[in-house]
Amino acid sequence: MAKVIAICNQKGGVGKTTTALNLGVGLARSGKRVLLIDGDPQSDLTTALGWNGDALDNSLGRLMYLATQEYKPRVKDSILHHPESIDLIPSNLDLSSMETRLVNAMSREKILANLMKDVRNDYDYIVIDCMPSLGMITINALTAADSVIIPVQAQFLPAKGMTQLMRSIDMVRNHTNDKLKIDGVLMTLVDYRTNLAKEVIDTIRTKYGMQIRIFDAQIPVAVKAAEASKAGQSIFEYDKDSKPAKAYEALTKEVIRIGERERHRNEASITR
């Protein structure tokens, strides 16, 4: 059954979408079956993979809408196949109306989790690209997820934003998903010409070091990372020898290692 990872930080422009795409493709290149879910009505992930979300009839927003109407939509009909061997549930502006529609829906936090039951057995990893807010759609993503990866932009001290994010994660753990784990904080947009990345890491270590892993992989600022998304490609397809490609490859390996360790632990506890 797939491990579901939400890429989440309510701060905008920290590299969530870029990470969802390149981690997803990295996992696929390692032989894993991967589904990406675009959880942002801005549909940056859908666009970065080469589709125009607004021209698509089927989307995450439509699936969630149908689910609130007591239909059981066929999730598989909304899955697109990308040439880099990954699948995508796309998004478009339809998703933004869900934010208010969900307020009165039954089991409103669990709509996405319920939808995903249909496809969890078809994949090894499902990666959800969250939008930059902690509203109902993001709560749905966290409720559907086994774990969270938090990209943090190395150029700003994230203290206050991190506190809000941790509060939301705790709220989800207490109410709708007590198994939610934090896989780790990923430093993104790291500029090695400054000491800021180190300062930011030290701040996070001091405040959360006991609870949260900081990935060894760090994603450098590199024009190629932005260019790849504009070209509708992963960084591996665009320039596999570039620094961001190496960094996302290292992240992928860490994520697979975490997943395997968890699986061994689960199997051990079942046989015991």
Ligand SMILES: Nc1ncnc2c1ncn2[C@@H]1O[C@H](COP(=O)(O)OP(=O)(O)OP(=O)(O)O)[C@@H](O)[C@H]1O
């Ligand atoms: N390593 C990188 N080096 C340079 N530019 C990058 C890098 N990663 C992402 N970018 C660019 O920075 C911008 C923000 O990245 P991205 O869209 O991944 O962030 P986000 O957290 O998903 O943003 P949002 O909160 O708006 O969804 C984009 O223009 C992207 O192409």
Ligand SMILES: [Mg+2]
């Ligand atoms: Mg994004």
